Structure formats: C-alpha cells, structure tokens
Amino acid sequence: MTQLDRARLAVRSPADLIAAVPYLLGFHPSDSVVVVALRGRRIIFAARADLPDRGADPAPPARHLAEVIVRQRAESATVVGYGPAERVTTAVDAVRGALAGVGLVVLDALRVTDGRYWSYLCTEAGCCPPDGTPYDPGASEVSAAAVFAGQVALPDRAALAALVAPLDGPVRVAMRRATARAGQRLARLLGRPAGTELPPGDPVPTATGPGGPAGGPVGVGDDGAVRAAGVAAVRAARRRHRRGERLTDDEVAWLSVLLTRLTVRDHAWERTDGRDEDIALWTDVLRRAQPGLAAAPASLLAFAAWRAGQGALAAVALERALTEHPGYSLALLLDDLLRRGVPPAQLDGWPAVAPPGVVRRRSRRPRPPRRRS
Incomplete structure (x- = not known):
C-alpha cells in the first residue's frame, strides 16, 4: 500500500507524477533516484536510493532497486532522478x-533539477524542450488533493528522522526520573531486595525464543508476574491512545522498561498492525524513552509503519533502533525485509518469531485441537 491509496489521486502527466512522489515517500527527495512502480495503471510502490557518489559504480544500487521493484509484482515503472545532470544521468x-x-517496461525516465524536468525518453521539442519543462508542485492538483486527503510531504529526509528523535529539555529530565522509578518498580516485581534499582539501559542477555533468535535485551528471571504487568501496560497504553489521551511520564517509563522483557515485547508486537493509533503510540513511547530503551519501541514503530506502507518512516525508526542497539535482532529482521522490498501483505496475520529473512504466514487465531474419535 502506498500513501496515495486513500487519496485516489489522478496522475496524468510527468508533472503530476513529480508532484506525487513526495507524498509517496513522505518527504521531498533530493540527490536521489526514485522508481515508481505500477501494476496496470495503478501506482503500487515507490523506492528511493541516494545518487551514487561521483566515480562510484551505479550498477549495484540500480540492480538492488530493480530487485525490490520486481518483488512487488509490478508490470512497469517510471524512473525519476533528482539532482545535477552529471550525477543523475548515469544513475538513471x-x-x-x-x-x-x-522484464519491466520503463514508461519514462525523468531528471528533476532546479524546478524543471527533462525526459530521457522524449525527443519531441514540442513537449520536451531542451531547456526542460518548468513545474510548480505546489500548484498541482495532485498536491492539493494529497493535502486535502491528509497526506504529508516533509521538506527532506532529515525532517522525517526528526519525527523519531528523542525529546530533550524538561521532558528528558522528567523521563529520567520516571524511568528510575520504573526500574525500582520492576526490581520489586522481580523480588529483588528493597531499594534495588535495575538500570534498564545496562547490557543484558539476548533471549532465544521458539523458532530462532527472537531479538533483544531481556532480563534474567522473567516470570508470569512480569508478563502480566506487561500485558496490562500494553493494553492500558493502547486504550489511552484510542481515546486520544497522552500517556503520563510514569506510564511511558514503565512500558519502556517492561518492553526490555522479551515476552512483553512480543506481546506488544503481536498486537501492532498498521493502524494510525499504533504509529502514534510507538512514536510517542520512542521519543520519550530513555537512552538504552529505544530498540523495542523503535522496532514496533517500524513494523507498524511498514504495515501501513510508510517505508520511509519505518527506515528512520530502524536507524534509531540499530544506532542504540546494533545487534537487536527484531530491528535487523525488519531492516532486512525493508531493504529487500518484501511486501507487507506477505505477512498475513500477526508476526511469528522467525530467523532473519524468513517470513512465515500464519492465521490470526490458533485452530482448536482436533477431537479424538
């Protein structure tokens, strides 16, 4: 699913397509090559890559883009390069x-530079002048329709990354205190001596769940009480967000600490889909969580964004997760799926714990056991 599905935008010209690309990606690209994939007359996917550095071989990233696009079962595509001609042309x-x-049909190949576009496939001076065709994306009906439908195109990718950056100032001070309280609460729940504080960001063992590495820092000695607390915290957080209420600092801190436990993280993962409230919840928790506790909420946000067709948001969330925890295996799994362009629809139902690169389909509800005759 692309961000334009709900908007039902009509793209009738190269200028319309150029106006649509920022809403497909979620931000205005620069120094990029973008491939817009179609099945029939419908846009189904868009993929972006940085322009290769000067002197670099453009073939490997080009092959990767083609592999991603063909995996979407696309029939045709248009290529759009953003930047100076000397860098765009070789990449396109x-x-x-x-x-x-x-085996994909290339419908058009465009270069966009300084408010003008050129087609590499059109040689008719009447419609494709040598000096390029000026365009104003702000004046396009496509842009107006996208904005009316609630779609957002941020100025650049850095603005997108800022949406998942940690909050600072008084929020950070308050969350530091709340997380200390949450650590003490978890210590009491685990039966540690009174006054013991568990530093949630400290390195802890990596658990292995059924089916392979499950991914992430977990505490030793998890039991039913911890899982029950996690289930309650996740349920309360989801309920609060559905009502449009913001979680308190203590609620975010408690949830972020509990998410370091594998059983709690997987419970939250199983209940995360591509709904707007999922994206809003995990964005809020990620931005307010203390350093060292970002991997789980960042991965959950990435999963929700990926399921919603917001691949760029998923990518920056995973960058945040892997910057703090380079070995966090849920983030590595999702990053691999995203880079390979595995369609979200390939996961039919809730996520299953699986080794990286393996996607297993499963039913939404377990089947009842057969009765013995």
Whole structure:
C-alpha cells in the first residue's frame, strides 16, 4: 500500500507524477533516484536510493532497486532522478537497464533539477524542450488533493528522522526520573531486595525464543508476574491512545522498561498492525524513552509503519533502533525485509518469531485441537 491509496489521486502527466512522489515517500527527495512502480495503471510502490557518489559504480544500487521493484509484482515503472545532470544521468541509465533486465517496461525516465524536468525518453521539442519543462508542485492538483486527503510531504529526509528523535529539555529530565522509578518498580516485581534499582539501559542477555533468535535485551528471571504487568501496560497504553489521551511520564517509563522483557515485547508486537493509533503510540513511547530503551519501541514503530506502507518512516525508526542497539535482532529482521522490498501483505496475520529473512504466514487465531474419535 502506498500513501496515495486513500487519496485516489489522478496522475496524468510527468508533472503530476513529480508532484506525487513526495507524498509517496513522505518527504521531498533530493540527490536521489526514485522508481515508481505500477501494476496496470495503478501506482503500487515507490523506492528511493541516494545518487551514487561521483566515480562510484551505479550498477549495484540500480540492480538492488530493480530487485525490490520486481518483488512487488509490478508490470512497469517510471524512473525519476533528482539532482545535477552529471550525477543523475548515469544513475538513471543504470536503473533503466536494471529494470529492463528483470522484464519491466520503463514508461519514462525523468531528471528533476532546479524546478524543471527533462525526459530521457522524449525527443519531441514540442513537449520536451531542451531547456526542460518548468513545474510548480505546489500548484498541482495532485498536491492539493494529497493535502486535502491528509497526506504529508516533509521538506527532506532529515525532517522525517526528526519525527523519531528523542525529546530533550524538561521532558528528558522528567523521563529520567520516571524511568528510575520504573526500574525500582520492576526490581520489586522481580523480588529483588528493597531499594534495588535495575538500570534498564545496562547490557543484558539476548533471549532465544521458539523458532530462532527472537531479538533483544531481556532480563534474567522473567516470570508470569512480569508478563502480566506487561500485558496490562500494553493494553492500558493502547486504550489511552484510542481515546486520544497522552500517556503520563510514569506510564511511558514503565512500558519502556517492561518492553526490555522479551515476552512483553512480543506481546506488544503481536498486537501492532498498521493502524494510525499504533504509529502514534510507538512514536510517542520512542521519543520519550530513555537512552538504552529505544530498540523495542523503535522496532514496533517500524513494523507498524511498514504495515501501513510508510517505508520511509519505518527506515528512520530502524536507524534509531540499530544506532542504540546494533545487534537487536527484531530491528535487523525488519531492516532486512525493508531493504529487500518484501511486501507487507506477505505477512498475513500477526508476526511469528522467525530467523532473519524468513517470513512465515500464519492465521490470526490458533485452530482448536482436533477431537479424538
């Protein structure tokens, strides 16, 4: 699913497509090559990559883009390069060749530079002048329709990354205190001596769940009480967000500490989909969580964003997770799926714990056991 599905936008010209790309990605691209994939006449997917550095071989990233696009079962594509001609042309040519190599029809190949666009496939001076065609995305009906439908295109990717950055100032001071209280609360729940504080950000063992590495820091000695507390915290947080209420500092701190426990993290994962409230909840928890506690909420946000077709948001959330915990295996699993362009629809139902790179389909509810005759 793309961000334009709900808007039902009509793209009838290169200018319309250029106006639509920022809403497909979630931000205005620069120094980028973008491939917009179609099935029939419908846009189904968009993928972006940085332009190769000067002198770098453009073939490997071009092949990767082609592999991602063909995995969407696309039939055709348009390539759009953003930046100066000397960098865009080689990248677009490489992507065109890679797409053709996997059997996709290239409908058009465009370069966008300083408010003008050029087509590499059109040689008619009447419609494709040598000096390029000026365009104003702000004046496009596509942009107006996208904004009316509630779609957002941020100024650049840095603005997107800022949406998952940790909050600072008084919020951080308050969360530091709340997280200390949450650590003491967890210590009491685990039966540690009175006054013991568990530093939630300290390195702890990695658990292995059924089916392979489950991913993430967990505490030793998890029991039913911890899982029950986690289930209650997740349920309360989801209920509060559905009502449009903001979690308190203590609620965020308690939830973020409990999410370091594998059983709690997986319970939250199983109940996370691509709903707006899921994205809002895990964004809030991620931004307010203390350093060292970001991996779980960042991964949950990435999963929700990926299921919603917001791949760029998923990517920046995973960058946040892997910056703090480079070995966090749920983040590594999702990062691999995202980079390979595995369609979210391939996960039919709730997530199953699986080794990285393996996606297992499963039913939403377990089947009842067979009765013995």
